[in-house]
Amino acid sequence: MLKSNKWILATKFEGEPKHSNFKLEEEDLPALKEGEFICDAVYLSVDPYMRAFDYPVESCIIGEQVARVLESENKDYPVGCLVQMYSGWRSRSFVNAASRKETEEIHLLKVPDLGEREPSLALGILGxxxxxxxxxxxxxxxxxxxxxxxxxxxxxxxxxxxxxxxxxxxxxxxxxxxxxxxxxxxxxxxxxxxxxxxxxxxxxxxxxxxxxxxxxxxxxxxxxxxxxxxxxxxxxxxxxxxxxxxxxxxxxxxxxxxxxxxxxxxxxxxxxxxxMRWETRFPEGKAEMKKWIDEGKIKYRETVEEGFENMPKIFMSLLKGANIGKMIVKA
Structure with a gap:
């Protein structure tokens, strides 16, 4: 049985987040059925809005990630496929892509072909x-x-x-x-x-x-x-x-x-x-942003830190202004 690690909220935030607010837990992932797949996190996003969200205690910290399909029973998401989704601070995610409700809740998308650019851009300037x-x-x-x-x-x-x-x-x-x-x-x-x-x-x-x-x-x-x-x-x-x-x-x-x-x-x-009010128009916005990037009219930077185990520390550093451009965690 495959396992995953996830960061949960251990205690409610009061003032600046502290290490004691976070707890790393292990969870078992179910065996796959038709339409389902399991993927490993490649890049995870940390964003300021995560501090403003009202989390229930013991819930997984929210957030988007780019992940690579590890096992699959879904022909549309074969092994090796890159996806992006709001599955939270998880090292490995189980996805029932056959369920419309779940797919809508996690905003599941395939990462577009970015050529020689890193797929992390799907969480930043093109995300x-x-x-x-x-x-x-x-x-x-x-x-x-x-x-x-x-x-x-x-x-x-x-x-x-x-x-x-x-x-x-x-x-x-x-x-x-x-x-x-x-x-x-x-x-x-x-x-x-x-x-x-x-x-x-x-x-x-x-x-x-x-x-x-x-x-x-x-x-x-x-x-x-x-x-x-x-x-x-x-x-x-x-x-x-x-x-x-x-x-x-x-x-x-x-x-x-x-x-x-x-x-x-x-x-x-x-x-x-x-x-998300403009979610249905994201393809329009992404196409225009990519065109401007290709034309050299928009430049971007990423601050990439490593280690899923360091998610809380990296998130707290973001809130103190440690980033230039998009802050990304490489799993």
Whole structure:
């Protein structure tokens, strides 16, 4: 009987995640029946949203992975086939591809032919983060040539893609990141102005880079950064709320000044989103992103760490900003 390891939530998160919040367990996998297969994790994703998810204790930590089929009783998924799916932090997964319900729940897909590129891209620029940037920015902010776009978390998988899409659309782009190395990379991929939010005043920086105000704001950070950024929005500006990594670990975040009155007086359009609302259009977004990559209009980076046994440590380092581009775990 084949076995798998999985990381479960041992205790509820309170503040920053700790090693004691996680527990590694072993599980038995059933013998295969028609339509089923078992696959080994090759690459696993760690993402900030995993901290915000409300997990039941003893449940497997959620997440997407690229896996290689190890045993199969399904002709559509032969041994050696690469798949991507939301099967969580598991070293080995059992999949009943004959069950429509299970297939929909884990969002099972075959990894497309990426040529010489690593299949990890299916978890990054050509996966959920890339689609988050593509649809979350273009559909909500609807940028126009000549407008000014603000992106925080600009060195991350999503933020870096948003800024480059904005440049493709003819916008001026301002980015904020948290280290010199990150800022240097963000500048190298075409952002017009880049600031280190840990060293430079947000208000002063935005007055310098956008004296007439910001048209579109793509927010990955939330918290006080956003409260300040809203003060620099133009009338009828548009804001896409993607995440709030600055407040995921906070028990009582304080927002100063009050963002809601700013939204009212500036008549801003502010919309949060879950990227899965555009799931049926992912082929469109992936095709466009791949075309831009092939044309050299979009560049990407991955921070690859090794070891399934290190998943919690790598996840915690992500929340502290250890990544440039997409953080990937190589099993």
């Amino acid at each position: 959920m983060p890339g689609m988050t940037a593509y649809f979350g920015f273009l559909e909500i902010c609807q940028p126009k040539a000549g407008e000014t776009v603000l992106v925080n978390g600009a060195a991350g998988a999503v933020g870096s893609a948003v800024g480059q899409i904005a440049k493709i659309k003819g916008c001026k782009v301002i980015g904020f990141a948290g280290s010199k190395e990150k800022c240097d990379w963000v500048k190298s991929i075409g952002f017009d102005h880049v600031f280190n939010y840990k060293e430079q005043d947000i208000d002063k920086s935005l007055k310098e880079a956008a004296p007439d105000g910001v048209d579109c704001y793509f927010d990955n950070v939330g918290g006080n950064f956003t409260s300040k950024a809203l003060q620099h929005m133009k009338q009828f500006g548009r804001m896409s709320v993607c995440g709030g990594i600055s407040v995921y670990n906070a028990s009582q975040p304080v927002l100063t000044p009050d963002p809601f009155m700013t939204i009212l007086f500036k008549q801003l359009k502010v919309e949060g989103f879950d990227v």
